[in-house]
Amino acid sequence: xxxxxxxxxxxxxxxxxxxxxxxxxxxxxxxxxxxxxxxxxxxxxxxxxxxxxxxxxxxxxxxxxxxxxxxxxxxxxxxxxxxxxxx
Numbered sequence: 001x002x003x004x005x006x007x008x009x010x011x012x013x014x015x016x017x018x019x020x021x022x023x024x025x026x027x028x029x030x031x032x033x034x035x036x037x038x039x040x041x042x043x044x045x046x047x048x049x050x051x052x053x054x055x056x057x058x059x060x061x062x063x064x065x066x067x068x069x070x071x072x073x074x075x076x077x078x079x080x081x082x083x084x085x086x087x
Contacts, residue, residue, distance in 0.1 A: 016043035
């Protein structure tokens with residue numbers, strides 16, 4: 001029998017609605033972004049690690065919301081910033 005490692009941070013996932021259609025902080029600051037990530041704890045939309053400001057990661061570390069989902073059309077993957085791995 002194989003064991004499956006389940007990320008304990010999936011317990012932080014909630015049913016959320018995106019609070020904005022773009023990166024909240026970039027919209028506020030007037031800065032550009034490349035790709036968007038949706039916080040699955042609170043619905044904050046932030047920019048990805050390839051974006052200049054990396055707001056999604058900053059949000060995860062500042063408020064302790066570990067898991068995001070891609071907010072790009074056609075993508076449904078999730079990422080845990082604590083374990084630096086897909087969930």
